Amino acid sequence: MDTQTKPKQQIGKLFIVATPIGNLQDMTFRAVDTLKNVDIIAAEDTRTSRKLLDFYAINTPMMPCHDHNEAKAGLQIMALLEEGKDVALISDAGTPLINDPGYHVVHLLRAEGFDVVTIPGACSPIAALAASGLPTDIFTYLGFLPRKGKARMDAFNTIQVASHTQVFLESPKRILKTLQGLQALPQMGERPCVVGRELTKLYEEFISGTLNEVVTHFTTSAGRGEMVVMMGAGETLVVDDAMIAQALAVKKDQGLSASASAKEVALALNVSRSRVYALLHPAAE
Numbered sequence: 593m594d595t596q597t598k599p600k601q602q603i604g605k606l607f608i609v610a611t612p613i614g615n616l617q618d619m620t621f622r623a624v625d626t627l628k629n630v631d632i633i634a635a636e637d638t639r640t641s642r643k644l645l646d647f648y649a650i651n652t653p654m655m656p657c658h659d660h661n662e663a664k665a666g667l668q669i670m671a672l673l674e675e676g677k678d679v680a681l682i683s684d685a686g687t688p689l690i691n692d693p694g695y696h697v698v699h700l701l702r703a704e705g706f707d708v709v710t711i712p713g714a715c716s717p718i719a720a721l722a723a724s725g726l727p728t729d730i731f732t733y734l735g736f737l738p739r740k741g742k743a744r745m746d747a748f749n750t751i752q753v754a755s756h757t758q759v760f761l762e763s764p765k766r767i768l769k770t771l772q773g774l775q776a777l778p779q780m781g782e783r784p785c786v787v788g789r790e791l792t793k794l795y796e797e798f799i800s801g802t803l804n805e806v807v808t809h810f811t812t813s814a815g816r817g818e819m820v821v822m823m824g825a826g827e828t829l830v831v832d833d834a835m836i837a838q839a840l841a842v843k844k845d846q847g848l849s850a851s852a853s854a855k856e857v858a859l860a861l862n863v864s865r866s867r868v869y870a871l872l873h874p875a876a877e
């Protein structure tokens with residue numbers, strides 16, 4: 593479909609609308625206005641979004657657009673836009689597409705030349721970072737960390753060697769295990785750590801301190817509610833031989849060959865491969 597062949601005014605637009613992450617008042621005037629005026633709202637869970645729409649007396653019909661029907665929903669939305677209808681995309685909370693459905697729809701519509709308009713608003717990683725007290729100008733957002741295996745260790749290494757703030761999401765069930773996994777890495781215990789909990793809600797809380805202190809907090813009080821975790825960068829990470837040897841041992845446990853381990857460790861810790869090779873032999877035995 594080529595949108596260029598139709599007069600512009602006959603083609604609808606897709607609006608990506610951020611919604612609150614807890615406090616229903618965190619809607620912008622433009623977000624309310626857009627949701628009232630589009631022809632249809634594509635929602636991650638129409639039952640969840642009903643509460644928000646009722647709060648703002650928005651009567652626009654909804655259609656589902658979630659992880660399991662996104663490909664089909666994308667085609668339905670494209671057909672609606674072709675009919676000249678405007679569509680808004682919302683998720684259960686916060687900014688759609690940020691660890692929420694919507695990427696495939698936006699990718700499709702952009703590729704096909706449709707207009708996609710962004711209506712910014714609440715986004716939990718940004719809300720957490722802004723009030724964390726950690727450096728904010730440069731940061732890396734990691735989404736949810738991989739749950740196991742090499743991918744998880746790689747994410748831990750990324751956080752360990754980062755020279756700026758790292759932001760990620762975690763469930764209350766896994767928070768302690770994840771923080772303890774990071775704490776087990778050399779030179780991590782004294783790093784700044786902030787967990788933003790239940791942001792914009794009644795029990796909003798920021799737990800901050802060194803990683804060791806935050807681990808102690810979650811050891812004594814169970815993690816509850818929704819959470820964003822932020823790790824500050826180390827002053828300067830001094831990569832010592834023990835750190836390289838430990839990283840090599842982890843790779844060995846993962847079943848990597850000696851040369852593959854050396855390559856990955858050198859990359860992860862940002863040290864020369866020759867330095868890693870010099871330590872490889874005892875670690876690889």
Ligand code: SAM
Binds near residue numbers: 685761792819
């Ligand atoms: N798109 C959403 C956004 O913009 O915030 C994120 C969606 S993701 C599926 C849900 C995760 O975001 C939660 O498990 C939690 O880690 C984080 N989150 C959402 N709302 C939160 C809140 N009010 N306080 C802290 N974290 C929150």
